[in-house]
Amino acid sequence: MDYDALIVGGGIAGMQSALTLGDMGYRVLLVEKEPSIGGRMILLSKVFPTLDCASCISTPKMATTAHHPNITVMTSADIDGIERDTDGSFIARVRKKSTFVDPTACIGCAECERECTVAIADRFNFDLIASRAIHIAFPQAVPKKAVIASDGISPCTYTCPGGVEAHGYVSLVRAGLYEEAFRLHMKDAPLPGSLSRLCYAPCEKQCTRALAEGKIEIRGAKRFMTDYYYDRHPVPEYGVPADRNGKRVAVVGSGPAGLTAAYFLARNGYAVTIFESAREAGGVLRDATPPYRLPRAVLERDLHNITALGVEIRTRTDVASVADLKAQGFDAVFIAPGTMKAKEIDIPGKDLGGVVDPLTFLKSAIDSKIDLAGKRVAVVGGGSVAVDSARMALRCGAREVDIYYRRSRKEMPAHETDVQAALDEGVKLHELRAPMRFVGEGGRLTAIALQETKLGAPDASKRAAPEPVAGSETEVAAEVVIVAVGLLPGADLFPGEMERRRDGTLVTNKETLATSLVGVYAARNAIIDPTMIIQSIALGKRAAFHMDRYLRGESEPASFDLRLPRVTHEEVLSRNAITTRAPEKMRMLDPLERARSNAEIEVALSEDAVRAETGRCLDCGICSQCHQCVETCPADAIHFDMRPELVSVRVRSTLLATGFQLFDARRKPLYGYGRHANVVTAMQMDRLLAPTRPYNAVLRPSDGKAPSNIAFVLCTGSRDCTVDSRLCSRVCCMYSIKQAQLLMGALPLAEVTIYFMDIRAFGKGYDEFFEQAKGMGVYFVKGRVAKIEETTDGDLLVSHEDISGGAGKTVAQHDLVVLSVGLTANPKAFSILKDANVEADAFNFVREVDEDLEPGRTTMEGVFVAGTAAGIRDIPDTIVHASAAALQVAAYLRTGEVNQ
Amino acid sequence: MSRAAPRPLAEVLRDEMVMRDRIAAVLGDGAKTIPEIAELLGAPVSEVTQWVMAMWRYGRLEERPKPKVDDYFQYELAKRHSP
Numbered sequence: 001m002d003y004d005a006l007i008v009g010g011g012i013a014g015m016q017s018a019l020t021l022g023d024m025g026y027r028v029l030l031v032e033k034e035p036s037i038g039g040r041m042i043l044l045s046k047v048f049p050t051l052d053c054a055s056c057i058s059t060p061k062m063a064t065t066a067h068h069p070n071i072t073v074m075t076s077a078d079i080d081g082i083e084r085d086t087d088g089s090f091i092a093r094v095r096k097k098s099t100f101v102d103p104t105a106c107i108g109c110a111e112c113e114r115e116c117t118v119a120i121a122d123r124f125n126f127d128l129i130a131s132r133a134i135h136i137a138f139p140q141a142v143p144k145k146a147v148i149a150s151d152g153i154s155p156c157t158y159t160c161p162g163g164v165e166a167h168g169y170v171s172l173v174r175a176g177l178y179e180e181a182f183r184l185h186m187k188d189a190p191l192p193g194s195l196s197r198l199c200y201a202p203c204e205k206q207c208t209r210a211l212a213e214g215k216i217e218i219r220g221a222k223r224f225m226t227d228y229y230y231d232r233h234p235v236p237e238y239g240v241p242a243d244r245n246g247k248r249v250a251v252v253g254s255g256p257a258g259l260t261a262a263y264f265l266a267r268n269g270y271a272v273t274i275f276e277s278a279r280e281a282g283g284v285l286r287d288a289t290p291p292y293r294l295p296r297a298v299l300e301r302d303l304h305n306i307t308a309l310g311v312e313i314r315t316r317t318d319v320a321s322v323a324d325l326k327a328q329g330f331d332a333v334f335i336a337p338g339t340m341k342a343k344e345i346d347i348p349g350k351d352l353g354g355v356v357d358p359l360t361f362l363k364s365a366i367d368s369k370i371d372l373a374g375k376r377v378a379v380v381g382g383g384s385v386a387v388d389s390a391r392m393a394l395r396c397g398a399r400e401v402d403i404y405y406r407r408s409r410k411e412m413p414a415h416e417t418d419v420q421a422a423l424d425e426g427v428k429l430h431e432l433r434a435p436m437r438f439v440g441e442g443g444r445l446t447a448i449a450l451q452e453t454k455l456g457a458p459d460a461s462k463r464a465a466p467e468p469v470a471g472s473e474t475e476v477a478a479e480v481v482i483v484a485v486g487l488l489p490g491a492d493l494f495p496g497e498m499e500r501r502r503d504g505t506l507v508t509n510k511e512t513l514a515t516s517l518v519g520v521y522a523a524r525n526a527i528i529d530p531t532m533i534i535q536s537i538a539l540g541k542r543a544a545f546h547m548d549r550y551l552r553g554e555s556e557p558a559s560f561d562l563r564l565p566r567v568t569h570e571e572v573l574s575r576n577a578i579t580t581r582a583p584e585k586m587r588m589l590d591p592l593e594r595a596r597s598n599a600e601i602e603v604a605l606s607e608d609a610v611r612a613e614t615g616r617c618l619d620c621g622i623c624s625q626c627h628q629c630v631e632t633c634p635a636d637a638i639h640f641d642m643r644p645e646l647v648s649v650r651v652r653s654t655l656l657a658t659g660f661q662l663f664d665a666r667r668k669p670l671y672g673y674g675r676h677a678n679v680v681t682a683m684q685m686d687r688l689l690a691p692t693r694p695y696n697a698v699l700r701p702s703d704g705k706a707p708s709n710i711a712f713v714l715c716t717g718s719r720d721c722t723v724d725s726r727l728c729s730r731v732c733c734m735y736s737i738k739q740a741q742l743l744m745g746a747l748p749l750a751e752v753t754i755y756f757m758d759i760r761a762f763g764k765g766y767d768e769f770f771e772q773a774k775g776m777g778v779y780f781v782k783g784r785v786a787k788i789e790e791t792t793d794g795d796l797l798v799s800h801e802d803i804s805g806g807a808g809k810t811v812a813q814h815d816l817v818v819l820s821v822g823l824t825a826n827p828k829a830f831s832i833l834k835d836a837n838v839e840a841d842a843f844n845f846v847r848e849v850d851e852d853l854e855p856g857r858t859t860m861e862g863v864f865v866a867g868t869a870a871g872i873r874d875i876p877d878t879i880v881h882a883s884a885a886a887l888q889v890a891a892y893l894r895t896g897e898v899n900q
Numbered sequence: 901m902s903r904a905a906p907r908p909l910a911e912v913l914r915d916e917m918v919m920r921d922r923i924a925a926v927l928g929d930g931a932k933t934i935p936e937i938a939e940l941l942g943a944p945v946s947e948v949t950q951w952v953m954a955m956w957r958y959g960r961l962e963e964r965p966k967p968k969v970d971d972y973f974q975y976e977l978a979k980r981h982s983p
Contacts, residue, residue, distance in 0.1 A: 114959060
C-alpha cells in the first residue's frame with residue numbers, strides 16, 4: 001500500500017485533514033490541481049470577524065503541510081480516476097502536468113516572469129490583471145515554483161519541418177525584442193535571411209488566425225527581425241567555439257542541407273570542412289535563386305553565420321571518394337551534394353541552338369552572362385523553376401516571354417503567388433499547350449510547334465493528365481526555349497561505396513539518415529525549388545543530431561523529433577473571442593518597376609506594421625517557447641523537454657476536499673458583470689484589498705481611479721430561484737462587511753453602501769462585527785437590487801427598492817459596485833471517482849450519511865468528504881469539519897487494521 | 901469619454917506586449933495618469949488601465965505619491981527602464 005489516505009484538494013480543508021492524519025502517523029498523499037496548495041483562503045485579504053491576515057494564518061499551515069514527513073504533496077496534478085480494488089483499497093491514477101520547470105532547481109526568484117513575452121489573464125487575481133505564460137501562482141505559493149502554462153505546441157511551430165519556433169520569434173517581435181527573435185531562430189536553424197525571402201511558410205498555412213480575418217505574416221516578421229539584426233551586426237556576434245572536441249567532419253555540398261549540418265556540428269565543437277565543386281558556396285541558393293528574390297548580400301551574410309563558427313568551405317573541390325575523406329582523417333561524412341539535372345524532352349529539334357535547360361539558364365542569368373535583348377523566349381513547364389526562368393528571362397532583356405504548360409493554371413506546381421507575379425511583370429501564360437517539336441534554321445531555334453491539350457483522368461501524380469487534341473497544331477516564333485519540365489537526381493557520387501536504390505539514390509535510414517557505410521550520412525533528396533529550402537535545412541539538422549550521437553559513441557536509439565502534441569485550432573478558438581484586425585502584408589514593388597530589374601521585389605514591413613501584425617497572434621499554445629525565461633533563469637530550471645507523467649498509487653481511503661465554486665456573476669446579466677468594467681466580484685475586491693494586490697492601490701478597473709463611492713450587492717447568486725441557487729451562502733454578509741471596513745481604512749474619504757435582503761450574522765462575534773461596520777459609517781440599505789447600468793464615465797446606476805428607508809424604487813450612483821457572489825457546489829468531486837456510489841445532496845454537494853452524527857462520511861465506504869465539498873461553511877467551520885472528517889478516516893483505517 | 905463595447909480580455913492583455921513601448925514613449929516626458937496616457941495613445945482607457953497595471957506589476961512603471969483628494973495616481977517609468 002502506497003498511502004493510507006488520498007486527499008483530493010489542497011485548500012484549507014485538505015490541508016487540515018492531511019495534517020490531522022499526518023500527525024496521527026498515517027501516510028497521506030495530497031493532490032492539488034493548482035501549482036500551489038492553499039486554496040482560496042490564501043488569496044483573501046483578511047478573515048472575519050477578527051480581521052486577521054489571511055496569509056498569516058494560511059502560510060504556516062501550507063508550509064507545515066508541504067514539509068510534513070507523513071504527507072506527500074503533488075501540485076499541478078489531476079486525478080485521472082480512482083477505482084476501488086477487490087480488497088477494498090483504491091487505485092488512483094494521478095496525472096502530473098508538465099510545468100516545464102524543474103521544481104528541484106527553481107529558486108522562485110520570478111526573474112522569468114519579468115522577461116516572458118506572453119501575457120495571459122491572472123486567474124489567481126481573478127482576471128484583474130495580466131500574468132505571464134511562465135509564472136509563480138502568487139507570492140505566497142507553496143511550493144514557490146514557477147510553472148509554464150501550455151496547451152501544447154502552437155500549430156505554426158509544430159508544422160515547421162525545420163523545427164523553427166515560429167510562435168517564439170513572433171512573440172519576441174511583438175514585444176520589440178528583434179535581436180532576441182533572431183537569436184532564437186539561430187538556435188533552431190541558420191540561414192534566416194534566405195528563409196525570410198524564400199520559404200513557402202508552412203507555418204502561415206497552419207496559423208489559427210487564418211480562420212478569422214487572415215493568417216499572421218510570419219515570414220514578414222522573420223524578414224523584419226533578420227534585416228534589423230543584419231543591419232546592426234554585419235558579422236556574427238560569435239566565433240569559433242572554445243570547446244572543440246578534436247573530431248573532424250566532412251560535408252559534401254554547400255547547399256542548405258550541407259550548410260545546416262555544418263552549422264550544428266560546428267556549434268557542438270566539431271571541426272567541419274565543406275567540399276563544394278562549384279565556384280562559390282550556397283548550392284540552390286546561389287545557382288537557382290534569382291537575386292530579385294534573394295539579394296546576394298543577404299546570402300553572403302547567411303553564409304557568414306556558418307563560417308564564423310570555423311567551418312571551412314573548400315570551393316572548386318571535387319571529392320573523389322568517401323574512402324579518400326576517411327583517409328584524410330575525417331571521422332564522419334555528410335553527403336548533401338544537391339546535384340540535380342534537368343529532365344530532357346525527347347522531341348525533334350531538342351539539340352538546336354537556343355534550346356536550353358533551366359539550371360544552366362538560371363545560373364548564367366544570375367551571373368549576368370546572358371543578354372536576351374530583343375529575343376522571344378518560350379518556357380516549357382509549370383513549376384517554380386519554369387516561372388523563375390521566365391521572370392529571369394524578362395530581366396535579361398527578352399522582348400517577349402511566354403510560358404507553355406500542358407495542363408491548366410490550377411495544376412501548375414509553381415506557387416500561385418509567383419505565377420501571378422510573373423503575369424503582372426508581363427510574362428504570358430498559355431495553358432493546355434504542349435510542344436511537339438522545336439523548329440530551326442541553320443542549327444538555331446526559330447519556332448516551336450505546339451499542340452493543344454485537354455485534361456483527362458488523373459495520372460500517377462493525381463493531377464488531370466493532358467491529352468493531345470488532334471489537328472490543333474500551331475507554330476509560334478521563338479529564339480530561345482527553356483525546357484523546364486522537371487528535374488532528376490544528378491550524377492552518381494561515390495559509385496560502389498554505398499548501397500543504392502534502383503534510381504541510383506543512396507539508401508539511408510529514415511530516422512538517422514545513415515547510409516550503409518558506418519559514419520556516413522546523406523540527405524535523401526536534393527531540393528531545387530528554393531521555396532522548399534526548409535526541407536533541406538530539416539535534413540541537415542537531423543543528420544547533425546545523429547552524427548553527433550554517433551561521434552559521441554551513443555548507441556541507444558534516439559528520436560530527433562520530440563515534439564509535444566499540437567494544440568488544435570478548435571481548442572484555440574474556444575478560448576479566444578477575436579476582434580477583427582486588418583492584416584499587414586509585405587507588398588511587392590510595382591510590376592513595371594521590378595520586371596526589368598534584379599532589385600529585391602518584396603518590401604519588408606515597417607516596424608509599426610510588424611508590431612501590429614505580430615500583435616494579432618493568438619498565442620495558440622499559450623507559451624510561445626520564446627526561451628526568454630530559459631535565457632534568464634539563474635538556476636537553469638526550465639526544460640521544454642519535460643513531459644506529463646501518469647502515476648498510479650494504491651491507497652486505503654479517499655477524502656474529497658475539492659471545495660466550492662464561486663457563482664458566475666454573468667448569470668445575472670442585469671447586474672452587468674463582464675460588460676461594465678467597474679462591476680467586480682467580492683473575490684476580486686478581496687484581491688484589490690490584499691497586501692499582494694494586483695494594482696498599486698484599490699483602484700477601479702475601468703480607468704485606475706481611486707473609487708470614492710462603493711456599493712456591495714449581497715445575495716448575488718444566493719437565495720435566488722431565478723438562477724437555481726436557493727441556498728444562503730452563509731459567508732457573503734460577513735465578507736462584505738469585512739471588505740466594507742477594510743475599504744474605509746484604505747480609502748478614508750470613500751462612502752460604502754451595502755444593499756442587503758437581511759444580514760445573517762450568526763457566528764461568534766459576527767453581530768458585533770456588523771455593528772462595528774455601522775458605527776464606522778457603512779450605509780446599509782435593505783432592498784433587492786434590480787439592475788445596474790453604466791454611465792458614459794464608467795460610474796454605475798444601481799436601481800433598487802429602498803425598503804428600510806421607505807424611499808421605494810430608487811436609483812443610486814456609485815463609482816464601483818461589488819457583487820457579493822455566493823458559493824456553489826463543485827461537481828469535480830463526483831467526476832474523479834469512477835463508478836462510485838458517492839451520492840450528492842439536494843444542492844449537488846457531496847452527501848454525508850449523517851451530517852450531525854457522522855460528519856465527513858459519504859455514502860461510499862472508505863470515501864470521505866471535508867469542508868465546503870460537503871456544503872457551504874465559513875473558514876472556522878471548514879477547519880472543524882476537516883478535522884472531523886480526518887478523524888473519520890482514521891477510525892476507518894484503524895478498524896481495518898484491527899480486523900486484519 | 902465614449903465607452904465602446906469592451907474587447908475580449910485575452911486580446912487586450914496580449915496587446916500589452918505591443919503597447920508597452922508606446923506607453924513608455926508617452927511617459928518619456930513625465931509622469932501621467934491613466935486617462936492622460938489613454939488620450940495620448942488614442943486607446944480605450946480601460947485597456948490602458950490593464951497595460952499600465954501590468955507594467956507596474958512587472959517593474960516597468962512606478963506610481964508617484966498621490967494626495968488623498970486626487971482621483972488618479974500618476975505613473976512614471978521605473979528607474980531601470982528610464983532612458
